[in-house]
Amino acid sequence: MSYQQPQPGQPQQPGWGQQPPPAPKKKTGKIIGFGCLGIVSLFILIAIIAAVASGGDDGNESSTTPPAATQGDTKKGEPKKEEEPAKKAPVTVTAKQVDFKKSILADGDDYTSVQVTITNNSKNDLDINPLYVTITDTNGSKHTAELGVDEDQLDTVTLTPGENVTGTITGKGTFDAKYVTYTDGLIGDSVRGNVS
Numbered sequence: 001m002s003y004q005q006p007q008p009g010q011p012q013q014p015g016w017g018q019q020p021p022p023a024p025k026k027k028t029g030k031i032i033g034f035g036c037l038g039i040v041s042l043f044i045l046i047a048i049i050a051a052v053a054s055g056g057d058d059g060n061e062s063s064t065t066p067p068a069a070t071q072g073d074t075k076k077g078e079p080k081k082e083e084e085p086a087k088k089a090p091v092t093v094t095a096k097q098v099d100f101k102k103s104i105l106a107d108g109d110d111y112t113s114v115q116v117t118i119t120n121n122s123k124n125d126l127d128i129n130p131l132y133v134t135i136t137d138t139n140g141s142k143h144t145a146e147l148g149v150d151e152d153q154l155d156t157v158t159l160t161p162g163e164n165v166t167g168t169i170t171g172k173g174t175f176d177a178k179y180v181t182y183t184d185g186l187i188g189d190s191v192r193g194n195v196s
Contacts, residue, residue: 120161
């Protein structure tokens with residue numbers, strides 16, 4: 001018997017050189033597997049929450065650090081322990097109110113300027129932008145930076161560790177500045193500096 005090809009236009013049938021289509025796979029194994037995985041994940045999640053909530057200390061162990069002594073508890077003859085220096089904050093902000101130096105972009109003289117110095121004490125680079133700094137006045141009102149109106153405006157720079165930058169932040173209107181707030185990247189951590 002010779003093998004014959006079907007004529008063009010005729011449907012091919014099993015037995016004409018083709019394998020029959022594979023039988024559909026059953027999905028019960030996957031469903032059971034995912035169900036078990038979900039239950040195991042739930043138990044792990046509960047265990048993690050319980051460990052975090054307990055704080056990892058059952059209170060039965062004694063502390064390895066003695067409680068801090070008050071001034072009256074120091075015995076004669078024992079030298080007082082020197083206090084460790086406080087760690088520097090990753091970013092420090094200092095500010096003082098200065099005279100407004102009108103630029104060509106200013107619309108009138110109704111502005112208040114504050115000279116700001118931002119210092120990077122962290123181990124990472126720090127992005128500085130005048131838009132990241134706001135001024136709060138003595139009435140509690142917050143003033144955003146008016147760009148380009150003061151000749152000594154704070155520059156947009158990247159500070160490497162140990163560097164600082166000084167410039168003015170200027171708000172619309174005449175007011176007494178109480179403090180400035182620098183926010184690391186519009187929504188990051190905020191650092192406040194009182195205006196002197």
